[in-house]
Amino acid sequence: MPYLIETYDAPERAHVRHERYQEHLDFLTEHKHLLLACGAKLSDDGQAADGGVYLVDLNTREEAEAFIASDPFTHGNLFREIVVRRWRKAYLDGTCFL
Template sequence: MPFLIEAWDNPDSQPVRAGTLKPHLEFLAQNAAKLLAAGAKLEDDGKTMLGSFYIVDVETRAEAEAFLAADPFAQAGVFGRSVITRWRKAYLDGQCYLPKS
């Protein structure tokens, strides 16, 4: 069952985020097979970064924790807080995964 990883940026981490963007994107590309979804969290202005989220298709919390720990953003100290939660698919890409009743 997948895990949702939600991370919040540290205050004033934008320069660090910008400086590690390329290795972060390379990390995501290298781990694309594990990613059901990923993206930046933004302020309503659509530009100001707040953090990141990932839905990773791994079997254990330890694997989800290892994924986050290996992210260049995490290694560089961009994230101040993160939460990892087991996630059950109900809908993804417009497709229903709920049991038929």
């Protein structure tokens, strides 16, 4: 069962997003086989990120928690909150799975 991971940045740690960005991209590339989708949550003007969303194809909450724990952004203490939830795929890329 896929998992949705939603992260919320700590405003005072915003510099970590810039400092660890390339490490984070490398991490995503290394784990692309697990990613259904992922990306930053942006301000309305698209200029600032303040968190992210990951849809990962993992079997257990423990695997999802271990995944986000190994992200360089987590290592840099960027996030003030991380929410991990099971996710049921209904539509993906225009395909209905129900």
